[in-house]
Amino acid sequence: MLTSLKHRIIALCIGLVILTATASLTGFWWSTNQFNERKTQDAINTAQNVYKQYLQAKERLLLTAANVLTADFGFKQAIATRDADTIASALFNHSQRIDAELMLLLDTQGNLISSNQQNITLPEDTPALMRELQSHNNESTFLVIDKVLYQAIILPVKAPRTIAYTLVGFAITPKVTQELRDLTSMEVSILAKVDHLTVTSLPVASAANNTDFDVLAYMDSQSVHRLLTDAPAYANAELELPALQDNPISVVLSADLRNDYAEFDQLVLTILGLSLATVLIGLLASGFLARNLTRPLQQLTKMAKAFAQGNYAATMAEKKPSSEICALVDAFHEMGSDIQSREAQIRFAASHDSLTGFLNRSAILETLSQRLQKQPNQFLLALDIKGLRHINDKLGPQIGDQCIQMVAARMQVMAEGLNASFARLGGDEFLLLLESRDEWPVARCVAELQRHLEAQYAVQGLEINLRFSLGVVVAPEQGDNADDLLRRALIALDNAAGEGGQVYYYRQGEDEEHLARLQLIDELKQALSANDGQLFMAYQPKLNMRTQAIDKVESLIRWRRNSGEWVSPELFIDLAEQSGLIVELTQWVIATVVAQIAQWQSQGITMKAAINVSAQDIVDEAFLPYLQQILLTYKVPAKLVTIELTERDMIENEAKGIAALKSLKELGVVVSLDDYGVGQTSLGRLKMLPIDELKLDKVFILKLDESHEDQCIVQSTISLGHQLGFSVVAEGVETKATLTLLRDMGCDYAQGYYLSRPLPALEFGKWLGEYHEAG
Numbered sequence: 001m002l003t004s005l006k007h008r009i010i011a012l013c014i015g016l017v018i019l020t021a022t023a024s025l026t027g028f029w030w031s032t033n034q035f036n037e038r039k040t041q042d043a044i045n046t047a048q049n050v051y052k053q054y055l056q057a058k059e060r061l062l063l064t065a066a067n068v069l070t071a072d073f074g075f076k077q078a079i080a081t082r083d084a085d086t087i088a089s090a091l092f093n094h095s096q097r098i099d100a101e102l103m104l105l106l107d108t109q110g111n112l113i114s115s116n117q118q119n120i121t122l123p124e125d126t127p128a129l130m131r132e133l134q135s136h137n138n139e140s141t142f143l144v145i146d147k148v149l150y151q152a153i154i155l156p157v158k159a160p161r162t163i164a165y166t167l168v169g170f171a172i173t174p175k176v177t178q179e180l181r182d183l184t185s186m187e188v189s190i191l192a193k194v195d196h197l198t199v200t201s202l203p204v205a206s207a208a209n210n211t212d213f214d215v216l217a218y219m220d221s222q223s224v225h226r227l228l229t230d231a232p233a234y235a236n237a238e239l240e241l242p243a244l245q246d247n248p249i250s251v252v253l254s255a256d257l258r259n260d261y262a263e264f265d266q267l268v269l270t271i272l273g274l275s276l277a278t279v280l281i282g283l284l285a286s287g288f289l290a291r292n293l294t295r296p297l298q299q300l301t302k303m304a305k306a307f308a309q310g311n312y313a314a315t316m317a318e319k320k321p322s323s324e325i326c327a328l329v330d331a332f333h334e335m336g337s338d339i340q341s342r343e344a345q346i347r348f349a350a351s352h353d354s355l356t357g358f359l360n361r362s363a364i365l366e367t368l369s370q371r372l373q374k375q376p377n378q379f380l381l382a383l384d385i386k387g388l389r390h391i392n393d394k395l396g397p398q399i400g401d402q403c404i405q406m407v408a409a410r411m412q413v414m415a416e417g418l419n420a421s422f423a424r425l426g427g428d429e430f431l432l433l434l435e436s437r438d439e440w441p442v443a444r445c446v447a448e449l450q451r452h453l454e455a456q457y458a459v460q461g462l463e464i465n466l467r468f469s470l471g472v473v474v475a476p477e478q479g480d481n482a483d484d485l486l487r488r489a490l491i492a493l494d495n496a497a498g499e500g501g502q503v504y505y506y507r508q509g510e511d512e513e514h515l516a517r518l519q520l521i522d523e524l525k526q527a528l529s530a531n532d533g534q535l536f537m538a539y540q541p542k543l544n545m546r547t548q549a550i551d552k553v554e555s556l557i558r559w560r561r562n563s564g565e566w567v568s569p570e571l572f573i574d575l576a577e578q579s580g581l582i583v584e585l586t587q588w589v590i591a592t593v594v595a596q597i598a599q600w601q602s603q604g605i606t607m608k609a610a611i612n613v614s615a616q617d618i619v620d621e622a623f624l625p626y627l628q629q630i631l632l633t634y635k636v637p638a639k640l641v642t643i644e645l646t647e648r649d650m651i652e653n654e655a656k657g658i659a660a661l662k663s664l665k666e667l668g669v670v671v672s673l674d675d676y677g678v679g680q681t682s683l684g685r686l687k688m689l690p691i692d693e694l695k696l697d698k699v700f701i702l703k704l705d706e707s708h709e710d711q712c713i714v715q716s717t718i719s720l721g722h723q724l725g726f727s728v729v730a731e732g733v734e735t736k737a738t739l740t741l742l743r744d745m746g747c748d749y750a751q752g753y754y755l756s757r758p759l760p761a762l763e764f765g766k767w768l769g770e771y772h773e774a775g
Contacts, residue, residue, distance in 0.1 A: 017282040021275030028271060032264055040255050044237045047184035047253045054180060055241075058151055058170055059140040065098045066155040066168045076159045079105065079113070087114040094168075102150050102169035106130065108162060121146045130154065130165060132244055142172070142241045142249040144195045149249070177201035187234070187254040189215040194247045215252055224261050227268060233258055303332055353424040355401060356408035361486075364423035364431055368482040371421070372475060377436035380485055381449060382471040382493040383411075388428040395462070402459045403466060404428070414452040418445075431489065436474070446470060446503055469496040473506040487514075521579045523561065524572055528581075528588055535559050537592050538758035539609070541768070542729065542749045545742065550768060552608040552749060554644070554731075555593045556758045557585075577614055586617045591630050594641065596761055598634035605768070610642035610672060618645060619656040624663050638668030644695065646675045654685075661690045672729070677717065687724065694721040698732025701752070705737035715745050722746065 069075060069090065078086035091103040095116040103116035110126035122145065123129050133141055133154040140153045152169030156162040170176075172190055180188040181201040189200035198213045222233035234254040243249035351363035359367060371378055385407060392400040404424075411422060411432055418440060423431040434445055449470070457464045471492030479485040488506045491514050496504035527534040535557060542552035559567040576582040593609050600607045617623050631638055643664055645657075661671050672693035673686075677700055696717060700710045714730070721728040730742050733752030742750050756767055 013282045013285065014279060017279050018275075021278060025268070025271055025275060029268065032267070036257075036260050036264065040235050040257065040260070043186065043255055044235070044253055047186045047188075047255075048237070048239065050184045051180050051188065051251065051253070054183065055140070055151065059153065061098055062100070062140055062151070062153045062168050062170065063138060063155075065094055065100065066153055066166055069094050069168070070155045070157045070166050076157060076163070079157055079164050080159060082113075084114060088116075091116045099170070100168050101148075101171035102145065102152060102167065104167040105157075106165045106167060108164065113164060129244070133167070134165075136242065139242060142190075142192075142243045143169075144192050144197055144247060144249075145169075147195070147197065149190060149192055149197055149199055172199050174199060174201065184253065187256070189252040189254065190241070190249065191215060191252060192243075192247060192249045215254075219252075219254055224258050226261055227265055231257070231261060355404055356422075356424050358408060358430070359421065359423040361423065361425050364421065364425075364433065365482045365486060367421050368433055368485065371433065371435070372480065372482065375435055376476045376480065378485075379434055379436055379442050379445075379472065379474045380489040381432040381434070381446065382425075382473075382489040383407075383430040383432065383449075383453075384469045384471075384493055384497060385428040386467040386469060386497070388466075391464070399459055399462070399464075403457060403464065406457050406459070407453060407466070410452045410455075411449070414449050425490075429490075429493070431486070442472060442474060446472060450502065468502065469493055470503045471496050471506065472503065478506050478508065517575060520567070520572065521575050521581065524559070524576060524581060524585070527559065527561075528584055531588075532562075534561060535588065536760060537589065537596065538760055539596075539764045540751055540758040541756050541764070541771075542610075542751045543739075543755055545747055545750060550755075550771060551606065552610065552642070553764070554610045554751060554758075555589065555596075555612075557589055558758075573614075577616060580616075582614050582616050583620050583622070586611075586613055586623075587626055590627055594630045594634050594636050597636050597640050599761075601636070603765075606640070608640045608642060608670070610644050612644045612674065614645070615648075615657065618643075618660045624660065624667070627664075627669070628667060639670065642670040642672050642693065644672045644674040647673065647678075648675075658688065658690060665690050665692070677713070691726065693727045693729060695729040695731060698752070701730050701732035701738060701742075702734060704741055705735055711741065714742070714747075718745050718747050 072090065074086070075090045077083075078090065087105055091105060091114055094100070095103040101117075104120075104122075105113040105115070106126065107113055110130050112120075112122055112126075129143070133143075133152070134156075138153065138155065140151050142149065142151055144150070145152075149172040150169035151172060152167055154165055154167045157164040157166055177188040177190065177199055178201045187201050189198060189202065191198055198215055200213070200215055202215070202218070204218070216236065216238070219234045219236050220232070223230040224233050233256065235257055236255075237253045238250050239253070241249045241251055351359060353360055368378070368380075385403070388400055388403065391403060407430070408422070408424070411430065412420075415422075415432060415434065418437075419435050421433040423433070425431055432449065434440070436442070450468070453466070453468055457466060471489050471494070473479065473485055473489040473492055475485055479488055492504045492506040496502065538556045538558050539553040540556060541550045542554065543549075544551050557569060557573075559569070559572055561567060573582070573585070576585045589611060593611055597607060597609055613623075627641075630636075631641070664671055670693060671691045672695050673689065673691050674695045675697045676694045678697045694717065696714060700714050700717075704710050704714060718728045727748040729749040729751060730747050731751045733739050733742065733750045733754045735754055738752075739750055739754060756764075759767055
């Protein structure tokens with residue numbers, strides 16, 4: 001056996017050799033690659049200059065020929081007299097003189113007068129083609145005529161006013177690309193993508209020229225097998241040529257890299273061989289510098305393996321170890337003790353909450369499973385501290401943490417001697433697991449827990465009263481496995497918090513209802529992602545009471561699942577708000593409604609549309625930029641969009657809400673306060689809100705023609721709204737008498753089933769047409 005010194009010497013020598021060889025090889029590889037890339041790029045740049053000079057020479061030839069032709073007095077006289085033979089002769093002679101394949105004479109309307117080609121087919125919109133060619137200011141343009149690619153120029157024939165136009169062009173043929181290839185040493189391909197036309201110097205494309213031959217796909221498919229991987233055989237540069245706006249044409253310059261690869265790989269193999277030889281020599285040389293390994297090293301290795309298996313009591317049996325080995329053995333034992341201590345801490349931290357010392361979620365599930373196997377009669381109390389976030393925000397997280405610790409301590413005091421298990425599930429959620437006993441029934445445990453927890457808390461000189469929600473689930477009646485029991489305890493806790501009570505006992509079937517709601521949320525995500533028609537917008541018209549015109553609608557989202565089942569908007573909108581999906585849902589609504597407004601505009605219909613948003617939407621930082629972007633995308637004026645939000649939404653985050661509404665008004669969007677009259681908006685708050693419109697809740701409108709009290713409320717609200725500068729909308733109009741009363745009261749808009757139910761866009765368009773026809 002060899003000593004550790006030998007290993008170190010061998011490792012050092014071989015490491016240095018390998019490091020040097022690797023550094024040399026890497027440096028060579030990198031520098032050569034950089035050189036080849038620069039060389040290829042320089043070649044491409046040179047090729048660009050060559051092809052530009054080539055095309056410019058062609059362009060000057062075209063311009064000279066066209067100028068000579070258009071300046072020819074006899075040619076002008078022939079055009080003026082419509083002497084077809086003379087015109088044809090002149091075109092033919094000039095085309096032969098400069099080898100131009102295309103010579104056209106067009107009148108000022110774009111009609112073909114004469115051509116040097118028989119039966120040539122011009123584009124359908126020749127006048128537009130002429131105008132675009134003229135806009136290029138005597139510069140050549142690449143275009144496709146009758147499935148042939150040309151470099152062409154157009155010049156007017158003036159006598160002295162313009163009497164015709166001459167279009168002169170060179171055909172771009174494989175011969176041209178081959179000439180460019182000979183000049184640039186690169187493959188040259190000219191692509192007219194709209195017409196699927198390709199002219200290339202590639203030999204493999206000779207049978208496919210002027211067809212759908214995809215040059216870029218062919219180039220991408222060509223590869224060269226190198227030392228470690230395949231590499232592309234060509235480096236391509238695609239450059240746009242001057243062409244028509246609706247028919248872009250580009251040139252692709254392709255540098256063949258195969259020879260470079262071959263030379264480079266040969267050099268790499270040579271250096272790699274030299275490096276391997278050097279490593280071998282280093283290995284042999286280093287072996288002469290060391291001796292056999294000592295027995296202590298073997299035993300230390302065994303000792304380390306024992307430590308790795310958790311046996312920290314292992315030691316070595318060497319009779320006369322050196323002082324260095326003894327020190328190393330002592331260090332091993334110290335390390336083993338430290339590792340044991342850290343492992344214990346890690347195991348505790350992995351299963352316990354650091355703040356309270358309670359079990360965490362995964363640990364309580366394991367504990368619950370074990371306890372159910374021994375004794376199935378258990379019950380769980382899920383506990384939530386109400387308003388803990390408010391305490392953290394107002395008094396600081398240190399106060400909040402101390403409150404949590406004191407709650408945990410009281411839970412332990414209450415359950416002392418009851419074989420209880422405790423867990424902290426989240427920031428303010430706890431779980432108490434107790435075994436069912438005759439002397440300690442569930443109701444008594446709940447009452448005792450409430451008594452202990454609801455006593456006042458003294459924290460850093462502050463007297464704090466905490467409020468709690470409790471969810472209770474009993475095993476085995478309401479579940480016999482840990483996952484189900486924990487989930488149902490949390491469902492009961494959510495119901496306790498949602499109903500505003502303190503204690504809620506789980507009821508059979510609520511778990512299934514909870515899972516159904518989760519499934520509905522998942523389906524809503526999929527419907528938004530797929531945008532397959534399950535979600536659609538319905539539009540309810542609003543009658544302008546002054547003009548009797550329908551110039552506004554309210555946009556209402558509807559959901560019909562693929563199974564044909566309708567989902568209540570109140571249900572899935574509430575689920576979207578709870579799950580955080582409401583922002584994405586509102587963005588879908590905004591995009592759909594603004595697109596519909598744009599479609600109506602294209603049909604000559606100016607229609608304003610109201611969109612309902614939530615409190616989460618209005619304070620979302622992305623809401624306003626997204627709305628701006630959608631309006632810009634569809635070119636819809638902001639004044640055609642109304643944002644409706646309820647009094648409840650405004651109160652939830654009033655400061656941010658007011659700031660957001662001001663930004664909306666600056667954008668030009670109309671802001672409407674929905675469901676006015678049934679919320680908590682005071683007159684003092686009303687005057688502060690930056691709104692444009694009040695929308696009376698339908699509770700005042702449904703029986704307006706029968707209730708004197710409703711009439712007084714509606715009349716006063718309309719007057720108040722007008723005096724504050726707001727327009728007033730009444731929803732829930734279901735009778736003609738109600739509509740008449742609203743008109744007499746001066747209400748601005750009316751909406752309800754008397755006019756129409758909410759309709760999909762297509763049906764709404766038909767209804768609007770019938771409404772206009774009826775007068």
